[in-house]
Amino acid sequence: MSAEARFSYCLDYLPWRRRVDPLADKYPGWSPYNYTLNNPLSFVDLKGDSVTTVELTNGQTIVVDKKIEESVKELDEWAKENNIPMVINDDFRTTKEQKEIKAKYGDKAAEPRTSRHESGFALDVQTIKWTKNQKAKFEKKANSLNIYPNEVKKEPWHYQTEPLEHGYKSRGAVINENQKHYSELLKAKQKDN
Numbered sequence: 140m141s142a143e144a145r146f147s148y149c150l151d152y153l154p155w156r157r158r159v160d161p162l163a164d165k166y167p168g169w170s171p172y173n174y175t176l177n178n179p180l181s182f183v184d185l186k187g188d189s190v191t192t193v194e195l196t197n198g199q200t201i202v203v204d205k206k207i208e209e210s211v212k213e214l215d216e217w218a219k220e221n222n223i224p225m226v227i228n229d230d231f232r233t234t235k236e237q238k239e240i241k242a243k244y245g246d247k248a249a250e251p252r253t254s255r256h257e258s259g260f261a262l263d264v265q266t267i268k269w270t271k272n273q274k275a276k277f278e279k280k281a282n283s284l285n286i287y288p289n290e291v292k293k294e295p296w297h298y299q300t301e302p303l304e305h306g307y308k309s310r311g312a313v314i315n316e317n318q319k320h321y322s323e324l325l326k327a328k329q330k331d332n
């Protein structure tokens with residue numbers, strides 16, 4: 140089994156929103172469709188910059204920083220049109236989740252409070268089933284949207300953007316902000332149900 144496959148399998152335990160379609164039935168309350176239907180103001184109530192949910196064309200719901208929402212949607216729609224399945228293995232992470240991953244993977248994982256996943260600026264894409272050509276095409280499109288592979292670590296599935304290019308003052312500040320916004324998003328959701 141490749142490192143990527145192992146990593147993907149290990150992430151299976153992670154919460155509802157990382158899963159693809161089948162589990163949507165298990166957590167009907169957290170369908171973004173129902174959520175918006177029940178309380179259309181919930182999302183806009185979160186002021187300023189924040190994390191937000193994005194529903195992909197494959198039915199997956201992921202969480203990213205609002206500033207890259209449109210780029211992620213465009214990438215997803217482009218991938219669908221080009222027959223490149225864009226399945227997300229991991230998106231936003233709480234610092235607690237990052238700590239668990241660090242404990243499990245050691246040097247292979249980013250230190251808690253430094254990962255782009257903790258600010259909603261990174262996506263782990265299921266690239267393992269792609270051909271080289273599909274990966275090259277996907278990367279070209281992603282690059283045009285300022286979404287890049289991680290050049291430092293050997294993680295062929297990891298794509299990220301730079302928060303500093305989106306108006307944030309520091310990487311630490313955006314992590315603090317978005318960790319807070321994410322818990323607000325969860326609280327708002329729990330109140331609704």
Ligand SMILES: [Zn+2]
Nearest residue numbers: 261262263297
């Ligand atoms: Zn990653």
